[in-house]
Amino acid sequence: MAGFHVHIYVAASISGIAGTSVHIAGYASPGQMVLFSAAGLLGGILPDIDADHSTSYRVAFALFSFLIAFLVMFGVARGASLVEALLVWGAVALFLRYILYYLVMRLTAHRGILHSIPACGVFGLGAVALMHILFAVDAYGAWMCGIFVAGGAMVHLLLDELYSINLFAPGGVKRSFGSALKLFSSNLPATAGIYLALVILWVSVPDYGEAFPAGFGETLLRAVAQTALP
Ligand SMILES: [Zn+2]
Numbered sequence: 001m002a003g004f005h006v007h008i009y010v011a012a013s014i015s016g017i018a019g020t021s022v023h024i025a026g027y028a029s030p031g032q033m034v035l036f037s038a039a040g041l042l043g044g045i046l047p048d049i050d051a052d053h054s055t056s057y058r059v060a061f062a063l064f065s066f067l068i069a070f071l072v073m074f075g076v077a078r079g080a081s082l083v084e085a086l087l088v089w090g091a092v093a094l095f096l097r098y099i100l101y102y103l104v105m106r107l108t109a110h111r112g113i114l115h116s117i118p119a120c121g122v123f124g125l126g127a128v129a130l131m132h133i134l135f136a137v138d139a140y141g142a143w144m145c146g147i148f149v150a151g152g153a154m155v156h157l158l159l160d161e162l163y164s165i166n167l168f169a170p171g172g173v174k175r176s177f178g179s180a181l182k183l184f185s186s187n188l189p190a191t192a193g194i195y196l197a198l199v200i201l202w203v204s205v206p207d208y209g210e211a212f213p214a215g216f217g218e219t220l221l222r223a224v225a226q227t228a229l230p
Contacts, residue, residue, distance in 0.1 A: 001111075001160040001180065004045070004056050010159055011044020011152050012037075018148065025223035027216065032141060038067065039127060039145040043152025046123050047115045047160075049101075050108040062097050069093035075135035113190040116182045118198055120157065124150025125201035132206055139206035140213070146205070157181050 002010075019037035022028040028036060042064050048057065069092035077085040108114050128146035131137040137145070160180035184191040 001048075002163045004048070004052055004054055004060075006163075007044050007048070007156055007159060008041070008060070011041050011155060014155055015040025015044070015148060015152055018151070021224045022144070022220065024227050025220045027213075027220060028144070032144070035141075036144050036148045039148035040152040043120075043123060043149035043154075044156050046149070046153050047119065047156045049104050050112065050114055051110045061101060065096035065101075066093045068096060071131075071135050075137075109185070109187060109190075111180075112187060113185040113194045115157070115160075115180060116185060116194070117154070117157065118183065118191075118194045120150045120153035122194055122197050122201060123153050125198065125205055128205040129201055133204070139211035142206065143208065143211040 015037040018040060019028065019033045022036060023030065023033040045052075045057065045060055049061070069089045072092045073085050073089040077088045080088070104114070113119055124146040126146075127149040128142045131142035131145045132139060157180045164180065
């Protein structure tokens with residue numbers, strides 16, 4: 001599998017290009033462009049949450065915990081005093097970094113179901129639900145964050161799979177081939193749980209069709225094609 005730094009570089013490059021393209025097409029303010037790109041970067045490291053114990057991984061996770069805590073603070077502590085807002089921010093950041101991280105590490109197997117295609121969907125739809133329901137982001141912004149998170153996570157799985165095809169070594173394909181881009185794990189309850197989460201999230205998020213402005217895809221592609229070269 002690809003190392004943490006490779007995941008960060010690739011996820012940052014691809015989400016940066018995608019975020020900038022959406023901005024150039026007129027579908028994201030500079031602030032949204034940064035938010036969407038950060039969502040893609042987060043997606044790029046999420047599948048290894050139960051497997052990567054390196055210091056760099058924990059630092060990145062802490063950084064995202066603090067950033068997400070700001071979003072929660074802006075979403076729920078509107079009109080609150082400075083002390084109240086800071087209490088919300090600190091509590092959420094510590095919860096994400098320590099309690100959630102610990103629970104995920106404890107309850108999941110290394111490279112288990114969180115390192116799979118349905119998990120990418122759960123990460124993405126989870127982001128849509130969080131952004132829309134908790135942070136009061138509009139349906140379009142929430143869906144874009146979700147697409148970037150899910151896209152980043154899919155890029156992560158593809159990268160791990162590419163790394164398991166050892167093109168230059170005799171013997172070729174490593175044993176880990178096929179273990180990254182999977183639809184289920186050997187753990188049946190975990191597999192059932194992830195698909196159940198997928199269904200629950202799908203019915204909780206705002207309607208996909210109504211979230212995007214008319215002609216979104218075409219306009220986006222046309223703008224990218226027209227502005228790709230100087
Ligand atoms: Zn991985």
